[in-house]
Amino acid sequence: MNIPIWKPNNQKKEDSLLKDFSKFINLKISNNFKDLWKWSVENPEIFWSKFWDYSKIIGDKGKETILKDKVFNKTKFFFDSKLNYSENILKKRSDLDAIGFLSESGYEENITWNDLYKKVCKLSAYLKTLNLKKGDRVAAYVPNKIESVVSFLACAKNGIIWSSCSPDFGVQGVVDRFKQIEPKILITSDHYFYNGKKINILEKIDKVLKEIPSINEVLVFSYNKKDKLKLNNFKNFDEILNKSKLDETFERFEFNHPIYILYSSGTTGKPKCITHGAGNVLIEHNKEFMLHCDIRNNEKLFYYTTTGWMMWNWLVGGLATGSTIYLFDGSPVYPKIDILLEYCQNKKINLFGVSAKYIDHLKNENFNSKDLDLSSIKIITSTGSPLSGESFEYVYKNLKKDVHLASIAGGTDLVGCLVLGNLFSNVHIGEIQGQSLAIDVDIFDDNGKSTKDNQKGELVVKQPFPSMPIKFWGDKDGKKYHEAYFTRFKNIWHHGDFIERTSNNGFIVSGRSDATLNPGGVRIGTSEIYQQVENINFITEGLVVGQDYKDDVRIVLFVTTKDNEDLDDEKIQIIKARIRKNCSPKHVPAIIIKAPAIPRTKSGKIVELAVRKLINGEELNNKEAIANPESLDFFKNLSQLKI
Numbered sequence: 001m002n003i004p005i006w007k008p009n010n011q012k013k014e015d016s017l018l019k020d021f022s023k024f025i026n027l028k029i030s031n032n033f034k035d036l037w038k039w040s041v042e043n044p045e046i047f048w049s050k051f052w053d054y055s056k057i058i059g060d061k062g063k064e065t066i067l068k069d070k071v072f073n074k075t076k077f078f079f080d081s082k083l084n085y086s087e088n089i090l091k092k093r094s095d096l097d098a099i100g101f102l103s104e105s106g107y108e109e110n111i112t113w114n115d116l117y118k119k120v121c122k123l124s125a126y127l128k129t130l131n132l133k134k135g136d137r138v139a140a141y142v143p144n145k146i147e148s149v150v151s152f153l154a155c156a157k158n159g160i161i162w163s164s165c166s167p168d169f170g171v172q173g174v175v176d177r178f179k180q181i182e183p184k185i186l187i188t189s190d191h192y193f194y195n196g197k198k199i200n201i202l203e204k205i206d207k208v209l210k211e212i213p214s215i216n217e218v219l220v221f222s223y224n225k226k227d228k229l230k231l232n233n234f235k236n237f238d239e240i241l242n243k244s245k246l247d248e249t250f251e252r253f254e255f256n257h258p259i260y261i262l263y264s265s266g267t268t269g270k271p272k273c274i275t276h277g278a279g280n281v282l283i284e285h286n287k288e289f290m291l292h293c294d295i296r297n298n299e300k301l302f303y304y305t306t307t308g309w310m311m312w313n314w315l316v317g318g319l320a321t322g323s324t325i326y327l328f329d330g331s332p333v334y335p336k337i338d339i340l341l342e343y344c345q346n347k348k349i350n351l352f353g354v355s356a357k358y359i360d361h362l363k364n365e366n367f368n369s370k371d372l373d374l375s376s377i378k379i380i381t382s383t384g385s386p387l388s389g390e391s392f393e394y395v396y397k398n399l400k401k402d403v404h405l406a407s408i409a410g411g412t413d414l415v416g417c418l419v420l421g422n423l424f425s426n427v428h429i430g431e432i433q434g435q436s437l438a439i440d441v442d443i444f445d446d447n448g449k450s451t452k453d454n455q456k457g458e459l460v461v462k463q464p465f466p467s468m469p470i471k472f473w474g475d476k477d478g479k480k481y482h483e484a485y486f487t488r489f490k491n492i493w494h495h496g497d498f499i500e501r502t503s504n505n506g507f508i509v510s511g512r513s514d515a516t517l518n519p520g521g522v523r524i525g526t527s528e529i530y531q532q533v534e535n536i537n538f539i540t541e542g543l544v545v546g547q548d549y550k551d552d553v554r555i556v557l558f559v560t561t562k563d564n565e566d567l568d569d570e571k572i573q574i575i576k577a578r579i580r581k582n583c584s585p586k587h588v589p590a591i592i593i594k595a596p597a598i599p600r601t602k603s604g605k606i607v608e609l610a611v612r613k614l615i616n617g618e619e620l621n622n623k624e625a626i627a628n629p630e631s632l633d634f635f636k637n638l639s640q641l642k643i
Helices: 010-015 017-024 033-042 044-054 085-089 113-129 146-158 171-178 202-211 237-243 278-292 310-321 339-347 356-364 389-399 479-485 526-533 569-582 608-615 629-635
Strands: 097-103 108-112 137-141 161-165 185-189 191-194 197-200 217-221 258-264 272-277 300-303 324-329 351-355 379-383 404-407 409-411 416-420 441-444 457-461 493-501 507-512 539-549 552-561 591-594
Touching (some): 017 044, 033 044, 044 278, 108 113, 146 161, 146 310, 146 324, 258 278, 339 351, 356 379, 356 389, 379 389, 479 493
Parallel strands (some): 300 351
Antiparallel strands (some): 441 457
C-alpha cells in the first residue's frame, strides 16, 4: 500500500456534497467511499430517486424509478417521467456570466445567464419555423464557441437531436458521421484557429453538402464578431437571432428521449452513432459534478476539449449545477505553453480538466507554475488515457500542492465515467480513486470471474445504469449495440479496458483491450484510416495499431506495397497528407513502416490485436487461428519503434 500523495482533510469531507447527500438520504455511514458505493449499487432505485430530488431536477418524476428487464440494455430508468434538458440547464437567471470563451488568437467573449436564455429561446423559435420537429437531427461542424452551446441547447429545447464534429475533421470524416443520421440543417462557422493558423471552414461545406443531400439549410456564425460574414446561399446565424421572436415554451419529453448522437469508431465499417437520452445524461452529469467533483452553484468549470469529444457534452452539462463554464478554442500550448493555466488564473477556475497527454507534455517540458496564481483550483481532472505515476508526482510538485487530482475514465459510450474521484478517498500515485456511484463496476478475468486485488482484467458493469446508450442510430435490430458491449460476457456490459483494482480500492487502467486506438485520449477507429490507405495506388493493404509510448499511445501503420516497391519519405508524406485531409490530424500515424506481409486469420481478418501485443512486448499464446503465422516474426523488436 503506497503512501497517499494527497488526503482530503476531515473538514473537506464534512463540508462535501458527498456528506450532504449521505445526510439527505438519512444514510448513517462513515466517510468511507467504498461503503457508500456498495450501498448505492445494492439500492439503485433509492439512490437514483433520491438523487433526482437532491439535484433538483425540473420535471415530472413519475412513479417508478427503474423498469427492469432480463436484457441488460432494455432496462429503463424513470420510464414514466417527463423533462426538458434545456429547462434544467437554463434554470438560473442572472447577469453573471454563464459561459466564457477564449481563442488562442486572444479573442475573448462571454455571455450572461439571462442572455444565454434569450439566445437559446430565439434560436429555438427559428428552428420551429423550419418545421424541424421532435426527433429530427441537426449537425454541427463547429469550433468550441458560445454559439455552439447556444445551438445545442436550442435543439435540446425542441426535442431535436444534436450531433457535432470539430472543424479539424476532414470532409470524409464529417460525411462518414453525419450522412448516417440524415440531418436537416448544418450549423458551422466561417473559420477557426489552431497553432497560429487561421483555417477556413466554409471552403469544405460545399463538398459536405454534395455528399449529404438531407441538409437543406446551413447556418453560419462568425468566429469573431468584428468580422463581417460574406455568405451566398447560407444563412447568417447572428441575423437570425436578431430577427427571431422569444419562444419561452419548454415542452417536456420522455426521460430517455434522444438528445445527441456521438461517434465511436471500431475496426470495421463507419463510426458507430451512439445515441444518448436527455434525462439519462442529465442525471449522470449532475451526479459526477456534484458528488464526485464537489461542484456547486456559482463555481467555475474549464475543460480543454473540442466539440468532437464527449468531454464537450460533459462540460456543457456542468451548467445544470449553476456553475459558469469556460471554453477554449485552439492549441493547448499556443501561443505559449501555459495559456490554459493562465486562463485558469485569470478566471479563477475551480475545476480544471485536461487530457493526461497535456499533463505529460508539461512534465516533459519541465514547466513549473510558480509564476501563476492557481489558488482557485480545487480539483484537476485528467482523462483520455491513463495518467502515469510520474505525472501524478509532477502535478503536486510543479502545478499545485494542495489540489484534488482526479484521474477519471469512462468514455463516449456513457458520456461520463465508470471510475473517477471523490472527496472521501485519498489520492494515491498512479491510481483512480474509486467507482462511479450507483454503477456496479467490476473486473472480470477471461472466465467471467471477479479478479482479486492487483490482478488485471476486463472492466465490466454488472447492472444496468442510466447513462448507457439508448441505441445506435440506424441499428434497427440492435445487433451493433449487442456486439459492442455484450458478446464477451453474457448480459454483462464489457467496456473494453484492461484494468486492475488496488489494495486501496483504487483502480489502474492499462489501456484498451480491443483494437480501437486511443492516442492522447481520443478514441480512433482503425477503419477510418484503412479507408484512406486502401485508396492509395502504391499500397496493397495496411494494418494500424497503437503502440504504448511515453505514457501514451502512438499510432503505427504497417503497409505492404505493390510490386514490393520501396516506401520512401515522399510516399510516407503522401499517406500522411491523405489521412490528415480526409480524417483529421489526430488520425495521422506517428510511424509508417513497410511490412513483408500482413498477418490474417484463417477467415481472412487482419489480426490487429496480435500485432499490437507483439510491438508492445507481450507474448502471443494462440497462433492456431492465424493463416500465416510466419508473418508475425517481422513485428518483434522493431528498431523503428524504439525511437
